[in-house]
Amino acid sequence: MTAKQHGTADTTTSMTTDDPIIEITNAAVTYDGGETYVLDHVSTSIERGEILGIVGESGSGKSMFADSMLDAIPDPGRLSGEILYHRDDGTTVDVLELSDDELREFRWEEVAMVFQGAMSSFNPTMKIGGHFKETLKAHDADVTSGMEFARELLSDLYLDPERVLDSYPHELSGGMQQRALIALSLILEPEVLVMDEPTAALDLLMQRSILTLLEDLQDKYDLTMVFITHDLPLVAELADRMAVMYAFQLIEVGNREQLIGNSGHPYTRALLNATPDIEAPLEDMRPIEGQSPAPINVPQGCSFAPRCPLATEECRVEDPAFTQLDSGHAVACHHPEDARDEIALHFERSEESAPVSGGDDS
Amino acid sequence: MSNYYVRRTLRVFATIFAVATLTFGLIRLLPGGPFTQLRAQLLRQGVPASEVDARIANLQNINPNAPLWQQYLDYMGAVARGNFGESISLGEPVARIIAEAVPWTVFVVLVSTILMFAVGIFLGSLQAYWEGSRFDKAFSGLSIALMSVPFYVVAVISLYVFSYQWGWLPTAGTVGASVEKELSIPFLLSALEHSILPIFSYTLGGIGGQALAMRGNSIQVLGNDYVRVARLRGLADRRIATRYVARNAILPMYTGFLLLLGFRLSGTVILEQIFSYTGLGYYMFAALKANDYPLMMATFLVITVALIVGVYIADLTYSKIDPRISAGGSDEAY
Numbered sequence A: 001m002t003a004k005q006h007g008t009a010d011t012t013t014s015m016t017t018d019d020p021i022i023e024i025t026n027a028a029v030t031y032d033g034g035e036t037y038v039l040d041h042v043s044t045s046i047e048r049g050e051i052l053g054i055v056g057e058s059g060s061g062k063s064m065f066a067d068s069m070l071d072a073i074p075d076p077g078r079l080s081g082e083i084l085y086h087r088d089d090g091t092t093v094d095v096l097e098l099s100d101d102e103l104r105e106f107r108w109e110e111v112a113m114v115f116q117g118a119m120s121s122f123n124p125t126m127k128i129g130g131h132f133k134e135t136l137k138a139h140d141a142d143v144t145s146g147m148e149f150a151r152e153l154l155s156d157l158y159l160d161p162e163r164v165l166d167s168y169p170h171e172l173s174g175g176m177q178q179r180a181l182i183a184l185s186l187i188l189e190p191e192v193l194v195m196d197e198p199t200a201a202l203d204l205l206m207q208r209s210i211l212t213l214l215e216d217l218q219d220k221y222d223l224t225m226v227f228i229t230h231d232l233p234l235v236a237e238l239a240d241r242m243a244v245m246y247a248f249q250l251i252e253v254g255n256r257e258q259l260i261g262n263s264g265h266p267y268t269r270a271l272l273n274a275t276p277d278i279e280a281p282l283e284d285m286r287p288i289e290g291q292s293p294a295p296i297n298v299p300q301g302c303s304f305a306p307r308c309p310l311a312t313e314e315c316r317v318e319d320p321a322f323t324q325l326d327s328g329h330a331v332a333c334h335h336p337e338d339a340r341d342e343i344a345l346h347f348e349r350s351e352e353s354a355p356v357s358g359g360d361d362s
Numbered sequence B: 001m002s003n004y005y006v007r008r009t010l011r012v013f014a015t016i017f018a019v020a021t022l023t024f025g026l027i028r029l030l031p032g033g034p035f036t037q038l039r040a041q042l043l044r045q046g047v048p049a050s051e052v053d054a055r056i057a058n059l060q061n062i063n064p065n066a067p068l069w070q071q072y073l074d075y076m077g078a079v080a081r082g083n084f085g086e087s088i089s090l091g092e093p094v095a096r097i098i099a100e101a102v103p104w105t106v107f108v109v110l111v112s113t114i115l116m117f118a119v120g121i122f123l124g125s126l127q128a129y130w131e132g133s134r135f136d137k138a139f140s141g142l143s144i145a146l147m148s149v150p151f152y153v154v155a156v157i158s159l160y161v162f163s164y165q166w167g168w169l170p171t172a173g174t175v176g177a178s179v180e181k182e183l184s185i186p187f188l189l190s191a192l193e194h195s196i197l198p199i200f201s202y203t204l205g206g207i208g209g210q211a212l213a214m215r216g217n218s219i220q221v222l223g224n225d226y227v228r229v230a231r232l233r234g235l236a237d238r239r240i241a242t243r244y245v246a247r248n249a250i251l252p253m254y255t256g257f258l259l260l261l262g263f264r265l266s267g268t269v270i271l272e273q274i275f276s277y278t279g280l281g282y283y284m285f286a287a288l289k290a291n292d293y294p295l296m297m298a299t300f301l302v303i304t305v306a307l308i309v310g311v312y313i314a315d316l317t318y319s320k321i322d323p324r325i326s327a328g329g330s331d332e333a334y
Ligand code: SF4
Pocket: A265, A266, A267, A302, A303, A304, A305, A306, A308, A309, A310, A311, A312, A315, A316, A320, A332, A333, A334, A335, A336
């Protein structure tokens, strides 16, 4: 275990960005006092104003990653490490050192969050407007001007403000609730919006339209967004940079083109090949064989080794540290070049922005 | 929507009408039923045969010689006007007896049911907040124990201990014999003193069930995302406890409260017997023993109507109180 932690900690430098708004170092979450980790010493940083997409299967620790940015791990989990938040004015706070009152202010005023399942994020016996008002009051904000802003946000999201504010949650459709929840998360004008599977329960059409709306919002309000999902193609449309999580760790980070077109990790490449794409012939779609490990049996060495076609003895013994492939593109694998060579990507992204890769890179 | 309310209201009247008809049928039609017995009873009491019919007419608002439909109309008309005839055993108009008895019963049932819910909800929510603590486990056990003890056992034991053994509280009645029946401090104090034991024994056993229900509801609500989101939004703990947890946990118990209120009226038959507490249940039992049919039917009718009205109010108001339920159960009405 120590080797593993050490390896991951080393990678901090390889993933810094120019003007980070959040820097996470060795964030780890345990529910059993350190026996096992459901977020295993993750380090990364988030650039001011970017959209970072985090991709992972369910049970990969991606929700823990999201929660840790607000120090909001569900009880009785314990979060350790360091999470630095850099304000606009140049000051820096350590989120994990905040007092209860400071944390209460920090959340929603600086970093807000949208959970999956908007349906269950509203109090069923309170009107939507009540949620906005009580949030403003709880943060000693001016309610009149705050509600003005709420109406503006709702209009930005193509909702009829008066109708929505005066409705109970169950009177709105799933898509409307989700958009109302996004408006609620922005009511105190936070700098960062963390979204954990915000579109999971919605149909495809609604997912698309919410993505477009999120892009507009990001433009208009200068938001930094962290978008967490299991749906790789979905986030690929939106994100500037992407990161992939596997077995409670980050395994690859890069900008969108690097990660999609020229990924260096066998898991990422398998994920890309397992992804339904309208243009890919069905027989080329390959599910990834095997299962991702549970926290209690994360294997020694590389956690993907049991499922990895390229695994060598080295992989099974030593946990791979992050190595820099190109500028801003880092991968935690011993054999990234082999991965590019031997695991061909089945689909040719039609997007011009994504360079096509077949593995002729070596 | 309004259509539903109209239909629902009409149904209440239809049900009450049916119950009244049933009481008529019981008296008049059952072979060897009350009506026949009444006649035999009057004869046995030495009432001359020639007067028996007149007496029956007076007692039941029915003229036994009139055609059946005539009797029925007379009876229903009298009931509608609140005239239940005259009590055989007490020789008083039934309506007056009931008017005197009802307030006591309503008082005991209302206060004990409210207490039962209030204490149960309080304990249950504490248990939910401290789920798994020693307090929680102890009270869950206690709740189950309380639920399994019938109220009349509590009543008899507490009557024996507090009234007969220690003499702290009166053994019978609604107010002291020497107290004037008027709205005064001594009257209220005496009424309170007499009601303590009935209310206590009628409350204690019910607390357990309500506490367990509240505990379960609260734990379920506490696990909801919206509570977590509310915390992240920085709401004060007190607001979350009341507006989020308590409200959503108590709402499902509201209908149960109104139904229990009606249901527990009938339980007073035993309760008031034990404490000789002259309420509705006491008279119902007395009427039963004395074959006092007019009184029996009237108490039966009053208790049934109370039940029907309880269900009616629950139906009509639940959609007002819980926005998730739309009246009539027809979702997406628009
Ligand atoms: S380190 Fe080895 S086992 Fe792990 S992903 Fe890379 S090649 Fe596969």
